[in-house]
Amino acid sequence: MRNQRRFVFSLLFIAFLQLFFTQAILAAVDSSSCVTCHTNESLIKSLYKAPPLLHAEEGEG
Amino acid sequence: MYKGYIVDRGLLKKDQHFILACPQCHQGNGGILSKEQAHKGLVKRPSDNMSNCAMCHKQVTDKYAKSLHYTTAGQRNGVMPRFSKEELKKFDGKVFEKSCRSCHASCGDCHVKSPAVGGISTGLLAKHKFVRKDEGKTCSSCHGGRVYPEFTGEYGGAPDVHYQKGMLCVDCHKKEQLHGDGIAYTSKNQVKDRPSCRNCHKPGSEKNPAARVSHQTHAGKVSCYGCHSGGEYRNCQQCHAGEGAKAKPQMILGLSPRNKKVLTTLRLVPTVRDTFAKDGIKMENFDALPNYWDTPAHNVRKRTDRTRSCDACHVDRNNFLTKETLIKDGSKANEALIIVPKPIKR
Numbered sequence: 001m002r003n004q005r006r007f008v009f010s011l012l013f014i015a016f017l018q019l020f021f022t023q024a025i026l027a028a029v030d031s032s033s034c035v036t037c038h039t040n041e042s043l044i045k046s047l048y049k050a051p052p053l054l055h056a057e058e059g060e061g
Numbered sequence: 062m063y064k065g066y067i068v069d070r071g072l073l074k075k076d077q078h079f080i081l082a083c084p085q086c087h088q089g090n091g092g093i094l095s096k097e098q099a100h101k102g103l104v105k106r107p108s109d110n111m112s113n114c115a116m117c118h119k120q121v122t123d124k125y126a127k128s129l130h131y132t133t134a135g136q137r138n139g140v141m142p143r144f145s146k147e148e149l150k151k152f153d154g155k156v157f158e159k160s161c162r163s164c165h166a167s168c169g170d171c172h173v174k175s176p177a178v179g180g181i182s183t184g185l186l187a188k189h190k191f192v193r194k195d196e197g198k199t200c201s202s203c204h205g206g207r208v209y210p211e212f213t214g215e216y217g218g219a220p221d222v223h224y225q226k227g228m229l230c231v232d233c234h235k236k237e238q239l240h241g242d243g244i245a246y247t248s249k250n251q252v253k254d255r256p257s258c259r260n261c262h263k264p265g266s267e268k269n270p271a272a273r274v275s276h277q278t279h280a281g282k283v284s285c286y287g288c289h290s291g292g293e294y295r296n297c298q299q300c301h302a303g304e305g306a307k308a309k310p311q312m313i314l315g316l317s318p319r320n321k322k323v324l325t326t327l328r329l330v331p332t333v334r335d336t337f338a339k340d341g342i343k344m345e346n347f348d349a350l351p352n353y354w355d356t357p358a359h360n361v362r363k364r365t366d367r368t369r370s371c372d373a374c375h376v377d378r379n380n381f382l383t384k385e386t387l388i389k390d391g392s393k394a395n396e397a398l399i400i401v402p403k404p405i406k407r
Contacts, residue, residue: 032091033099034083038189039070041063047096048063051180 065174065184078191086113108168118168121240125168128241129249136161138247139354140332145345155340164203171199171239178202196230206308207295207328212359217310218292221361250319258285275368284325284355287314291362298352298388300331301339314374315382315398317355324400327382328356334390351394353382374402 037043073079084091086107093099107113115122129135137157144152170176172191175183175198182202186195201209207216209230214220223232231239233256246252264280267273279288293310300306313327330352334344366373373379381402387395 032082032084033094034087034089034091035068035070035073036094037096037099038066038068041067044066045063048066 062184065182067185067188069188069190072188072190076191106167106169108170108173111168114168122168124241124243127243127245128239129246130166130239130241132245133161133165134245135248136164139330140350142349143332143344143347144342148342148345151340151342152337156337156342166203170203175199176202178205194229194231194236200230206297208359211294214360216295216360218360219362221291221359222363223361272368282322282324284317284323286326286356286358286361287324288367289361289363289365290326290358291360291365294326294328294356294358294360296329297331298329299333300336301333306331312358312380313353313382313386314380314400315353316400318351318353318394318398319355321397323355324402325355326358327353327398328358329388330354333388348393350392351398352388352391353395353398371405375405378402 037047082091083089087104089103090099090101104110111122111126125131137153140152141149166176171194172186173189174185183198186192186198210216211218212221212224212230214224235256238252238255242252249255262285264276265273267276275288290312293312295308296311296313297306297308311329313329314324315327317323317325317327330350333352334347337344366379374381378401382395382399384396384399387399
């Protein structure tokens with residue numbers, strides 16, 4: 001009975017840890033400058049510079 | 062196009078790929094807000110280093126590393142017989158690694174972002190969603206010179222009947238073929254289970270008796286494309302390093318260089334005698350290969366001039382390669398591809 005309780009407690013603890021770290025990682029990803037800029041269409045539009053056009057080339061195949 | 066750089070914020074919580082922070086794959090610095098500092102050391106194409114994808118998709122990446130899409134070995138081996146040993150060394154160093162190999166497709170080219178052609182890419186396929194397939198934005202970029210526009214009819218003429226029925230590239234070219242099977246082939250022609258018309262169109266299953274007789278008569282002598290290619294397709298020639306090639310629409314019928322018993326559609330090889338002259342490669346064995354290869358023209362039609370009338374080939378000999386129509390200063394091997402269809406005894 002005690003072992004069973006320990007097992008359930010361990011499972012819950014692991015699940016809690018996983019949830020905590022996943023949320024922490026997601027929060028970090030969400031607040032990074034990469035996400036801040038690359039999800040803001042007007043900002044990206046203002047920063048975008050068209051690449052130089054290389055010599056005319058068409059696909060293979 | 063700026064839209065190619067916009068990421069869907071909603072994906073960050075839905076897609077497992079984003080559990081890792083952006084710099085995990087792209088490097089750079091996610092904590093600094095200046096554009097220049099944030100992009101310092103940025104890796105634009107993280108899947109060029111397949112170990113990034115291999116963390117989770119090892120079975121696929123192990124096979125893909127040997128696939129023709131990744132190695133581009135078909136390009137090297139296709140032209141290799143024209144070189145002497147010394148020339149091949151020069152080609153490998155000066156041309157293959159710097160030019161041909163730069164075309165290899167990484168995982169991201171098909172699943173994340175359109176590959177760049179001529180330095181231009183249409184950007185992220187679906188705001189950085191990892192997509193299974195999107196042929197119109199991926200295959201069409203690299204194969205957009207000949208095969209794809211022929212297939213869709215954008216090159217002129219009628220579209221391929223399979224396209225009209227709603228089929229796209231991956232309906233015939235299965236993912237197992239695109240990812241590779243773990244064998245390092247030297248040419249696509251070595252792949253045993255590559256797409257074949259007969260996978261779906263079983264001989265003997267024709268509803269029209271005339272079609273059945275025609276198929277039986279020509280079996281082993283004419284390829285499916287020989288009769289069912291709908292018309293002119295793109296032929297590129299006079300390719301020179303750094304300058305590109307010239308193209309014109311043509312249909313060419315002749316013997317397959319790989320199997321001289323079979324009549325098929327031929328396509329000009331862009332390589333000419335002085336293609337690599339700028340790199341100091343004369344191609345000492347240029348005449349070892351013809352200037353035409355058998356081609357699976359992707360403009361298939363059920364009914365064509367050749368399926369409607371035997372005379373198109375047996376009397377008029379339309380589009381057949383002749384001595385007069387061979388390219389100028391071409392390979393001596395070209396003449397072996399000429400065939401004159403026999404008249405029909407009526």
